[in-house]
Amino acid sequence: MTEALKAGAAAREAAAPRLAARTRGLRKxxxxxxxxxxxxxxxxxxxxxxxxxxNGSGKTTTIRMLLGLVRPTEGEVELxxxxxxxxxxxxxxxxxxxVEGPGFHPFLSGRDNLLRLAAAEPLLGRRQVDAAVTDALERVGLADAAHRAYRGYSLGMKQRLGLAGALLAPRRFVVLDEPTNGLDPAGTREVRRVIADLHAEGVTVLVSSHLLAEVEATCTHVVVLNQGTVVAQGELDELLESNSxxxxxxxxxxxxxxxxxxDNRIPARLAPDGVRVDLSANTASSVIETLVRADVAVEEARRERTGLExxxxxxxxxxPDDPDDVPLDRAPELMS
Incomplete structure (x- = not known):
């Protein structure tokens, strides 16, 4: 390989995002x-x-293969x-x-259940177990219920204890399958805060959820599955803007x-909050230039985003018979 080819390959490798997880041709x-x-x-x-x-799109099966809980029929997984x-x-x-809800001993307290988990953590020394359990319980808002029996926990409290179990040791990657299932609004805010804290710490988080508003509020990227196949993936902002x-x-x-x-063949219509301009065949800069040339006062111009829902x-x-819909085999692949 010539020096120029080596330099080009090195530049491409440096530009590519580092991946916490990767699948190719995954089939089950x-x-x-x-x-x-x-x-x-x-x-x-x-x-x-x-x-x-x-439901039934393959989210949990994909997660289980990613974690090595299920062997794929075909394909490759890197974690x-x-x-x-x-x-x-x-x-x-x-x-x-x-994944698929927490499982704990019903007659043990929340703290005792976590102590058992922490004792088996390869990244925790024996002297670190008590502090790790205390920190995890506080992180998910269960410190006051730590000594209550697990069987007396509500569904939301059980879910939060499962989240605490996932956070007992320092992690590089956290996978949460429906983490807000059964939570009240306060519990949902706690989970949102935990995810934000993990993101700030540089931890990679994969969240499977059916609550689109929560995904829109907490996630930087999305992967959309339908009938066992990825139909779109990439940065959330790009996905929303590409559809609007x-x-x-x-x-x-x-x-x-x-x-x-x-007059300049740019589709536009009046709206209660201004003028909506179709950018399918035009750019925002060309629209503004056209308006300025026509002596139209422009107070503000912003790209409208479609909601995740x-x-x-x-x-x-x-x-397939609706020309306005996006065919699944042509859905946007936004993640490079």
Whole structure:
């Protein structure tokens, strides 16, 4: 290889995002049922990735294969740079996970349950166990209920104890399958805060959830699955903007703005909060330039974003005979 080729390869490698997890051609078949089919997924290091999909879309099966809990029928899995499940002993100590709900001894207290878990943590020394359990309980807001029997916990408290179990030791990667299941609004805010703290610490978080508002509030990236296949993935902001090519212009000269834009073959219409301009075949800068040339006063111009709920519905409920819907095999691949 020439020096120029080596330099180019090194530059491409440096530009590519480092990945905490990666799958290629991932497939899982149970007898005649295909649960996951050809999933190529990248989880960037340090990101908070929301995994979305209808019931039965393959989210939990994908997570279980990622963690080495289920062997794939076909495909490759890498976790923290290690092949799974072959290198599970090397990678899993650095991973905290809450998958398909917590499971604890019903007659033990929350603290005693966590003490048992912490004693088996390879990253914790014996002298660190008590402090680690105390810190985890405080982190999820269960310090006051630490000595109550697990069987007396509400569904939300059980969920939070499972989250505490995933955070007993320092982690590089945390996987949470429906972490807000059964939580009241206060508990949901606690989980949101925990995820934000992990993100600030540089921990990679993968969150499977059906609460789209929570994903939109907490995640930096998303992966959307439908019928066992990834139909879109990438940065959340890019995904939302790619589905909303509209510029909202605030101006006191609404009718004049619409006329000026239409005269230049730029689709526009009046709206209660200004003028909405279609950017499918135009850029925001060309729209502003056209308005300025027409002496239209522009007070503000901002790109409108589609809500995650609308994007999710568009990706998972598209009808092949509807030209306005996005075909699943042409859904945006935004993550490089």
């Amino acid at each position: 078949v149970y007898r005649s049922a295909v649960a996951v089919d050809g999933v190529d997924m990248d989880v960037p290091e340090g990101a908070v990735v929301g995994m979305l999909g209808p 923290l740079g290690q092949p799974m499940p072959a290198a599970s002993e090397a990678s899993l100590p650095h991973v905290g996970a809450l 090519p509209t510029l909202l212009v605030s101006t006191p000269d609404g009718p004049l703005a619409v006329d000026a834009l239409r 609308d994007v999710f519905a568009r990706l998972t409920q598209a009808q």
